[in-house]
Amino acid sequence: MVDPASDTDKPADVLIQDGVINAVGAGIQAPGAEILDATGLIVAPGFIDMHVHLREPGFEHAETIETGARAAAAGGFTSICCMPNTLPVNDSATVTSYIVERARKLAVTNVFPIGAITRNSAGEELAAVGSMKAAGVVAISDDGRPVMNARVMRRAMEFAGSFDLPVIDHCEDLNLSAGGDMHEGYESVRLGLRGIPAGSEDVMVARDILLAQATGARFHVAHISTRNAVAMVMYAKQKGLPVTCEATPHHFALTDSQMRPYDSNFKMKPPLRTACDAGAVVDGIVSGAIDAIATDHAPHPGSEKMQEFEKCPFGILGLETALGLALEYLVHSGRITLARLVGLFTIGPERVLHLGRGTLAPGAPGDVTVFSTDLEWTYDVNQSFSKSRNSPFDGRTFRGGPVATIVNGKVVWQRE
Numbered sequence: 001m002v003d004p005a006s007d008t009d010k011p012a013d014v015l016i017q018d019g020v021i022n023a024v025g026a027g028i029q030a031p032g033a034e035i036l037d038a039t040g041l042i043v044a045p046g047f048i049d050m051h052v053h054l055r056e057p058g059f060e061h062a063e064t065i066e067t068g069a070r071a072a073a074a075g076g077f078t079s080i081c082c083m084p085n086t087l088p089v090n091d092s093a094t095v096t097s098y099i100v101e102r103a104r105k106l107a108v109t110n111v112f113p114i115g116a117i118t119r120n121s122a123g124e125e126l127a128a129v130g131s132m133k134a135a136g137v138v139a140i141s142d143d144g145r146p147v148m149n150a151r152v153m154r155r156a157m158e159f160a161g162s163f164d165l166p167v168i169d170h171c172e173d174l175n176l177s178a179g180g181d182m183h184e185g186y187e188s189v190r191l192g193l194r195g196i197p198a199g200s201e202d203v204m205v206a207r208d209i210l211l212a213q214a215t216g217a218r219f220h221v222a223h224i225s226t227r228n229a230v231a232m233v234m235y236a237k238q239k240g241l242p243v244t245c246e247a248t249p250h251h252f253a254l255t256d257s258q259m260r261p262y263d264s265n266f267k268m269k270p271p272l273r274t275a276c277d278a279g280a281v282v283d284g285i286v287s288g289a290i291d292a293i294a295t296d297h298a299p300h301p302g303s304e305k306m307q308e309f310e311k312c313p314f315g316i317l318g319l320e321t322a323l324g325l326a327l328e329y330l331v332h333s334g335r336i337t338l339a340r341l342v343g344l345f346t347i348g349p350e351r352v353l354h355l356g357r358g359t360l361a362p363g364a365p366g367d368v369t370v371f372s373t374d375l376e377w378t379y380d381v382n383q384s385f386s387k388s389r390n391s392p393f394d395g396r397t398f399r400g401g402p403v404a405t406i407v408n409g410k411v412v413w414q415r416e
Helices: 063-074 095-108 129-135 151-161 184-193 199-215 229-239 247-254 275-287 322-331 337-343 348-351
Strands: 011-017 020-025 043-044 047-052 077-082 110-114 165-169 219-221 245-249 370-377 397-407 410-414
Touching: 043 337, 047 063, 047 337, 063 077, 063 095, 063 275, 063 397, 063 410, 077 370, 077 397, 095 110, 095 129, 129 151, 151 165, 151 199, 165 199, 199 219, 199 229, 229 245, 229 275, 245 247, 245 275, 245 348, 247 275, 247 322, 275 322, 322 337, 322 370, 322 397, 337 348
Parallel strands: 047 077, 077 110, 165 219, 219 245
Antiparallel strands: 011 020, 043 370, 370 397, 397 410
């Protein structure tokens, strides 16, 4: 059992009763209990993905709350946080309540909505943050439509601080990145595609850190991807600022030089960066600059993704391959310990979002992720629980991955 929240890393039994962790220890006796034999496996607190796109309401042809939650369970996640870029945008208590209710009825995992910063994510007028908080949002973000107006972002941070909500920003200066399709550099020139410079992320990270310093608000950088952004977040932490960040597996597992030419399954935002940037993301995970691993699971149907590279939308699937990639690039490579990896999926996001999860301590919700560090398996995107198929990792063989997912004491997915 590996539970970084309680600094536990030892053989143990975990007893769940009435959906709650009842006891943890060796040789627990519980006559009549359902037993899941995890011999040779790792038992961890339920994994939390703080950045997914469930597309519902409005884009159910790409994903639904039900299918996205099933994909999450198959990836070992017991809790997922869905971004507000739906139709209508989740900028009101009405939409928030709809998502909460649909998740309660249909999702096999816990679903926590993230509300918009501004109305319709247009970047001009603040959304109804207070009523959304009352309805269930755990953070605010305009996701892929960053708040370009610094004054609006400052007001958002001040307002969010009064409700103890973190502000999550997709850090991108849209004036610098306008029209870009991949990272600006040698590879974009070679392929003849318009580039998205690293500076478009860097300047927004710098701006938002300064605003967080001015307001005292909790600021979180979504899917960090450049070496300068990682360095700035580390500097902010050293100064004691309430700044956190997340990294995605694809930003430390892939680089722009590994893109298959004009393959839309390699098109995402932020774009795949250079090997130097990917290495800096790994270094940030090692040093503690990066707090969590999140997938940025962004499903798109083939009808949208299978267009010319310049026309197709940004984003890839991420839920079912995240753990396998993290094990390969971080643990098996010797960069971090297994306990640190579990922390990136549990107490890391928990410390940002305050969900009341991320531990196996008695009294905590009965959310458990069981995984193997050695199991060999191959990802077949056509067998995915997601409604979409846009993954660059189709056909890839992994060493280690999820084996069973338990939510509130119920086994909601188990590897066959």
